Amino acid sequence: MADGGDGGAAAGAAGEGGRVPAPAQRLERAVWWDERFDFQTTFLQCLAKHVPNIYSAEMDPLLEKQEEMVQATIFYPLECYLFGEDPDIFLEKLQQSGTSQLCGKVFKGGETTYSCRDCAVDPTCVLCMDCFQNSIHKNHRYKMHSSTGGGFCDCGDTEAWKAGPLCTKHEPGASGTAKENSECQLNKEVMEHSRRVFPSVIKYIVDMLIWEEEKELPLELTVREKVDNYYCVLFNDEHHSYDHVIYSLQRALGCELGEAQLHTTAIDKEGRRAVKAGHYASCQEAKEEIKRHSENVSQRPLHVEVLHADVMAHQKFALRLGSWLNKLMSYSSDFRQIFCQICLKEDAGSEKPCFISKLMLWDAKLHKGARKVLHELIFSSFFMEMEYKKLFAVEFVKHYKSLQKEYINDDHDRVLSVTALSVQMFTVPTLARHLIEEQKVITIITETLLEVLPEYLDKNDKFNFQGYSQDKLNRVYAVIYDLRYVLISKPTLWTDRLRERFLEGFVSFLRILTCMQGMEEIKRQIGQHIEVDPDWEAAIAIQMQLKNILLMFQEWCACDEELLLKAYKECHKAVMRCSTNGRSREKTVFHLCGHTLESRPFRVSADPVSIHLPLSRTLAGLHVRLSKTGAISRLHEFVSPEEFQVDLLVEYPLRCLVLVAQVAAEMWRRNGLSLISQVFYYQDVKCREEMYDKDIIMLQIGASLMDPNHFLLLILQRYELADAFKKMKPTKDQDLIKQYNVLIEEMLQILIYVVGERYVPGVSDVTKEDVIMREIIHLLCIEPMAHSAITKSLPENENNETGLENVIDKVATFKKPGVSGHGVYELKDECLKEFNMFFYHYTKTQHSKAEHTQKKRRKQENRDEALPPPPPPDFSPAFSNVVRLLNCDVMMHIMRTILQRAVELETHLWTEAMIQMVLHLLSLGLLEEKQQLQKCPEEEVTFDFYHKATRMGSSALNAVNILMLLEKIKRVPQLEAQKDTVSWILQMFDTVKRLREKSSLATIAATSGSEVAKGDESTQDKEKAERKRKAEAARLHRQKIMAQMSALQRNFIETHKLLYENTLDTQGKEDAIMEEENVSLAIDYSKIALGPKRGPSVTEKEVLTCILCQEEQEVKLESAAMVLSACVQKSTALTQNRSRILELSGDTLDPLFMHPDLPCGTHTGSCGHVMHAACWQKYFEAMQLNFRQRLHVEQIFDLENGEYLCPLCKSLCNTVIPIVPLQAQKINSEDAEAVAQILSLPRWLEILIVRISGYSVKNAKGEKQNTPTSMNKGLGNSALEFHSILSFGVQSPAKYSSSIKEMLILFATTIYRVGLKVAPNEADYRIPMMTWSTCAFTIQCIENLLETEGKPLFGSLQNRQHSGLKALVQFAAAQRTTSPQVLIQKHLIRLLGVLLPSFKVEDTPSLLEVDMFHVLVGVVLSFPSLYWEDAVDLQPSSISSAYNHLYLFHLTTLAHVTQIVLSSATESPTAQSHDNSEEACSAQSLCKEICQYTGGCFSQDVPGWLVWDCVKKGIMPYLRCAALFFHYLLGVSPPEELLQVSEEGQFKALCSYLSLPTNLFLLFQEYWDTVNPLLQRWCADPVVLSCLKGKSTAIRYPRKRNSLIELPEDYSCLLNQASQFRCPRSSDDEQKHPVLCLFCGAMLCSQNTCCQELVNGEELGACTSHALQCGAGVCMFLKIRECKVVLIEGKTRGCLYPAPYLDEYGETDPGLKRGNPLHLCRERYRKLHLLWQQHCIIEEIARSQETNQIFFGFNWQLL
C-alpha cells in the first residue's frame, strides 16, 4: 500500500494499533485543546506543525510509522477533545449502543450483489451477501450479480423493498442493535464539540482538496520556512495504457523496469504518485520529460504536476482526515446529522456554494484516490440519513448540468464520478417525486441532454452521429440512464404541481425526440455501391436506450386522463411540425377500381428516408392508450379534426415499412451492410416495441380513420405497386419481376398485420399477460426452447423483466435436461390452435420453420395441413373500422388479381407465398363475418365480405368471382400444398352463406350455434373422405421417396465403396471378436491364470484395418507393425497425498519403486484406433510439413512433442502403441504335475538366488555393481548351479519384425520422455522401469474407475480401454527384448530385494514405502531376463512361466498382506464380534509373530476377525489389478463371477483365478520357512517401526478412491466463500478472481500479478503453477465469480467447460449473466469426475480448442 490515507488503513485506525502517546503527553494535549478558545486556529496550527513532518518521506514512506505519528500527534488529542474522555472507551460505548438500521455497505468491483425479483421495487435495489443470507429473500426468486463497484447495500431502505426491507441483522431489536433511539443519544457536550470541530475539519479537507497552488499553502498553514522540496507527481488517466506509462517513466526518469512498474501500479490504484523528489527545477525538468515521452507514444501527454512537499503532505493528510470522518460517521446518527448540516450550510449573503457543493463541483478535477474517499464519506453520512439524502439530492440536481458536462469531459470511469451517485437518489420513489415536483428534475435532465448533444446536430437540427466518439457517447448514455431512473416508479398520486412539472418535462423530452425524428436520412444508392458504410450503431444504440424511457413516459401519461390528452396534443403538434417535407410538391392523382387518391408524390426508392421516427411512434403509443382508457372520445377537444391530418401521420411510418420491403426485395443492396443492420434492429426484440410495432399501430390508426379504399391506394402507391395491379406490362427482366413479387408479398404481409394483429392493449381488449402468452406460444410453435432462449426473444421492461414466469406454465410444460444440454419448454397441445403462421414478430426463417413444424405435426396426427388463422380478438371501438379494409373494393381487386394470375398460370407473376397470404386474408375476412353474424342479427351486420367475394369484379365476359377462382386454384398443380387451406376456406364460405340464409328465416341467436354445428357435420363427412384420399396419396408419395432414397444410397455406397466396406468389415470383425471371446468364456476351460493348473490362452487371429489406408492386415510377430494411437500423460488421479511436492523434472528421479501414496504416475490411454506404423509415420510427417509451411497458424497441438490428432476421432495423441500379438501358451497338465513335485517355493527360490549370484560373479569381472549380498549359508544343497533355472523348460524367444521393434523403442521412449519430463534418450536405463510403471499405473487407474462406476471387472470396459490395455500389457512384456538383458536383470534384482528373504540389496525401500502392484508388474515382466545367456537368447517355457508367475505373485501377495496388517489393522474394534473363523485364527497367530518381530510395537490387541476383515477389504484393489494384469498378459479367461458385480463372489473368484487360498493367511503357514526370515526383515525396518510407534503415518488400505471435492448444493454458498477469500500475497482491496481447484479444494487468486510464480524462469499464474503440483500439469478449476469450469494442461492449453450448476430451468449460467439461483447438478458433476478419472481432460481441451478457436489468444500461462 502506498498511501496511508486510503480506506483500508482507515478501517483499523480508530481502534487498535499505533496510538499510544506517552501518558504525560496525552494529558498535556487534551488539556491544551480544552483551554484554547478558538478551535480553528489551534487546529490549523497543530496541522501546520505536524503534517509536513509526518508526511515528509513521500517517495519511500514508512506507512506504519506515519500512521503512528498521525494518531499520536493529531487524532488522539482531537478525539479526546471531541469526546471529552478516552476515545477508545467512548467509541466502545457508542458501538454497543447500536448501529444504523441501514446497512449501507459500499460495494467493491466484482462483489456479488443480490436482488429479489419478488420484492425489489426496481432492479437497482440490491443487498450485500451478508444481508441477503439473513433476509427472507433467500427463499424468493433472487438474482445474483457482480457489482461494477460504487453501489451500496439497500438493506433497511423501506422504499427499496415491497417486503422484507430488513435482514435479521439490521432489524431493530436484533442482537446488537438494542433500542433504536438510544444510538442517537450523544450527550450535549459531545454534540457541542462536534459542532465546533467538524466545521474546521471539513473546511480544511475541502480547502486542501481544491487547493490549486503548486508552491504555496494557505497562510494559516505556512509556518516554517519554505524549503526547496518538490515532487514531480504523475496522475492517472484512462487514456494511457499501463505499458505507455511504464515506457514513459523509464525513458523520462531512466529508472528500472521494476520501479516504473511499481509507480504505475500505484498511480492506477491511488490516482497519483510522486515519481521524483528534488528541487523545483529538477522536478520541472522531469515533468517535461515525462510529458514529452508520453506524447510520443500516444498523442496526448500524461498529466504531471510539480507540487511542493508541504502541499503534497497536507493534501495527503486531508484524505486521511476524510477516512477518519468516514469511520466516525458509522458510530452515531448525531455525528452524521451535524456533519451534513455543516456541509450544507451556506454563508449568509455569500454567493459561494456550500461545502458539499464545492466538493461535488470539484469532483472531476480530483484524482482517483481522493474521489474514492469523498464518495465513501457521502455514502456514510448523507445516504444514511433519509432527510439529508434528500437535501443532498437537491444540491445534486441544482448542479446537475455542470456535473454531467464535467463528467462527459472527464477521463475517469463512471464509477469514479460523483454523477454515478444519481442512481442512489433517483430510484427512491419519494425522492424522485420530490425532485420532479420541486426541482424539475425531468426537465433538467432533458435539457442537459439537449446541451450536451448539439455537437451531433446537422443543419436541419437533426442528430447525426457520423464519426462519433464511442467513449463520449457512452458518457451521454449516463444522462439517459438518469431519466430512466427518475421514471422507474410510476406515481400513484398526482398533484397539480406534479402534473405540471411532468408535462413540462415531457415537452422538453419531445424536443429531443424532434431532433431524432427523421435523423440520419438515407437515399437509395443506384449504380455504384457506397464506398464506406456509414455509422449506424450510435443512432440505434440511442434508440435502444430510449425504448423503455419512451414506454415509461407513455405509461406515466396514461395514469391521468387530462395529462394523457394534453401530452397527446403536444406530441401531435411536434409530429406535425416535423411533417413538412414534401409539401412543396404538386399533388398527383391515382385511380383504381373507381376510387381516386390525391396525394403528394413520394418515392422511397428515390427520396431520402429515415428509420428514426420516435415522435410518430410516441404518438401511436399515446393513441392506443387513449383508446384503452376511453379518453379518445374527448380527443377533439384537444386536437381538432382539421388539425389531425391522419394521412400525414401515417406517411412516415409507412415509408419506413416500405423501406423494409424494398430492402427485402434487394433494391438497396448497394447501400451496404449498415442499412441491413438498421433494418434488423428495427424489427429486433431490443427495439421493435418503439419502432416496428408502433409503425404497424400507426397504420392501424390510419386504417381506422381513413376511407379503406383510399388507405389501400396510399399503400399501393407507397409500395410503388400501383402499376402492378393495373395492367401488368409484360417484361422479360427476371430481376424486376422478382423484385415486384417480393414487394407484393411484403405488402400483403403488412395488410395481414394491419387487419389481424390486435394483441396490443388498446387496439383490442387484451391484457399484457395475453400479449406475452401469445409471444411465447409462437416461439414454442417453432420448436421447444430453453428458458433463456425464450427470455432473449421477449422484450424486457424497465425492470429487466419479461413477464415470462407469470404465464409460462399456462402455455408450456417444462422438460428436464439430461447430463448435457439444457431443459426446454414444450408448448401445451391446447395452445396449438393459437398458432398464426403470419405472426408479425416472426423473422422469415422463423416463419418457415414454424410452418414446417406445425404442418409436420398435423401430418403425424393424420390431419389435414390447413393452418388457418386463429380467430382474432375484436378490435376496440376506436379501431373497429380497420376491418373494413378486408371487404373494400381495392382489397377485393388485389386478391382477385393475384388469384387470377395463379389460375392463368402466369408463373412469373405470382408466388406460392403470395397465394398463401391472399388465402390468409380471405380467412380473416370470413372469420370476421362469421363472428359478426354470430353476435348480431343478420340485418345489422354490414360487413359483407361473403357478398363481395362472390361478386364479379367486372362486367367482362370471362370475369369470375373469388369463390370461383378458389375452386380453380384447388386444381393448380403447383399449389398442391395449399389445397387443404383452400378447402378450409371453401367450407368457411359455406358456413357464412348458411349463417346468412338461416338468419333471414329465423333469429340467429336461437339457431346459429346448432346450425353451424350441423354445417360442420356435413363437412365432416367430406373431410373424412378427403383425409382418406390424402392418406393414400401420402402413402404413394412415401413409397416413391423411399425408392429414390435407396437409389441414392446405392449410389453413395458405390462411390464410397472402399470406405464403406471397410468400416463394415472392421465393425463386423470387432463384434465377432467380442462374440468369440464370449463364446470361449462359456466353454469350461480352467479359469486359473497362474501355476500348474493354468488355463489356456484364448487367442484368435486378429485382423485389423488401418484407418488411414483402409487396408486390413493380420497382426503377427513377423509382419510390419500396426499401432494404436495413444496418449501418455502424467497423472495424479490416484494420489493419496496432495501435499507431497512433485519433482517437476525427472532428471534425477529413480522411478523403479512407486510410493504407496501413488503421488504421480504415468497414464497411457488410447482412443482405440489402429493404423499401420508406416501409414502413421507418413501421416505424422505430412502434418509436420504442413504446419511448418503455415507458420502463423496457431497449433492446437505441439508437434515438437510428438502430438497429433487421431486421424479418425480427433483425440489428442502423442505416441502410438505397437500391437504385439499375444503368444498363445498352453501347458501340458501332466508335465506340470511332474514339475510340481520338485519345484516348491523354497526350491525355486534357491535356484533363483543361485542364478542371480551366478550372474553377479560373472558380472563382477566387468563392472562394479549393486551386488546382492547373497547369503548362501542356509543353502547347503549346492547341487544347484548357475544353469539350474533353465532345466524346468526354456524356449526360444519371440522374433519381432524390425518394424515392431522400432515401434517398441519409439513408444518406450515416449513414455520415458513424458513420464519423467526429460529429453528423449533411447538408451536410458530407466526406460524399462517407466514401461512397467505406466503399465501398472494404467491398470490401477482402470481398476479404480471400474470400481467407482460400479462396473464388473471384466466385460464392461469400453472398446478403446480394452484394446488400449491389451496393447499396453503386451507391449510392456515385449519391450524387455529391446533393452540390454543385463540392465533388465539389474532392475529385477533391485525389485526382488523387497521380496526375497536373506537377500539384501542396497537402497531397498522399506515394506511400507513401495506399492506392491508396481513391484508385481515389474518382477513378472523382467523375470524372463534371467533366462538369457551370453550367446543364446532364451525365455522360460510355458511351464516355467506358470511357476515363475505363481511364486512371484505369492511373494508379492505375502508382502502386501503384511503391509495391510502393519498399516491398517491398528484400530481398536468399534463393534464386537465373536467370529472364530479359521481366517480369524490364522490372522491372530500372524499378528503374534509380527508383534514379536517388532519388539511389541505392533499391538496384539486387535482381534483376529478385525485383522482378517481389514486384509480382505484392503487387498481387493490389488487382487483386481493383478487379475486384469495377468488376464491381459496371458489371455486366460476369467471366471464368470468377475463378469458381474458381487462383493463376496468376487473375492472367491479372484482367489481362484490367481491361485490363492481364500484364507490368505494360509500362504504364510504354507511358506512359513520362507516367510519367517522375510517377516523378520520387513518388521525390523526402522521406517516400519517408526510407523508403528505412531511417529509417522503409512498409507492405509484400501486406498481412498479420489473424487472431486464436495461442492455445496447452493451456488451462493460458493459466492459467499469467494467473497471471504483474501489473496494470500497482497492485502489491497482490488478485485480478485478466486478460483477453486476441484481436485484438492484450494482457493487460488487467479489472473493476478500478486500470485504469479516463477517456475523454471517463467512467470506462471496461480492456477497454472498450482496445476503443476496438484494435477501434474492437468487440472480442473471452478472460476467462482464466473461460474465456469476451466480445464488446463501444461502452460499453454486450456478450455472452458460448463459448470455443474443449473438454474431451475435446467440451464447453466456462465458469467452469471442471467443471475438466477443455481443448484448443483450431481450427474453433471459426476461427468466431470469421470472426465478426470478417465484421463480425458487433455482430450476435452484439444477438442474444444479445435471447435472453438476463440481461446487461441488467451494466455493460459497467467491464469
Ligand SMILES: [Zn+2]
Ligand atoms: Zn448489507
Ligand SMILES: [Zn+2]
Ligand atoms: Zn441487512
Ligand SMILES: [Zn+2]
Ligand atoms: Zn423477496
Ligand SMILES: [Zn+2]
Ligand atoms: Zn495403413
Ligand SMILES: [Zn+2]
Ligand atoms: Zn481415434
Ligand SMILES: [Zn+2]
Ligand atoms: Zn489442487
Ligand SMILES: [Zn+2]
Ligand atoms: Zn493474489
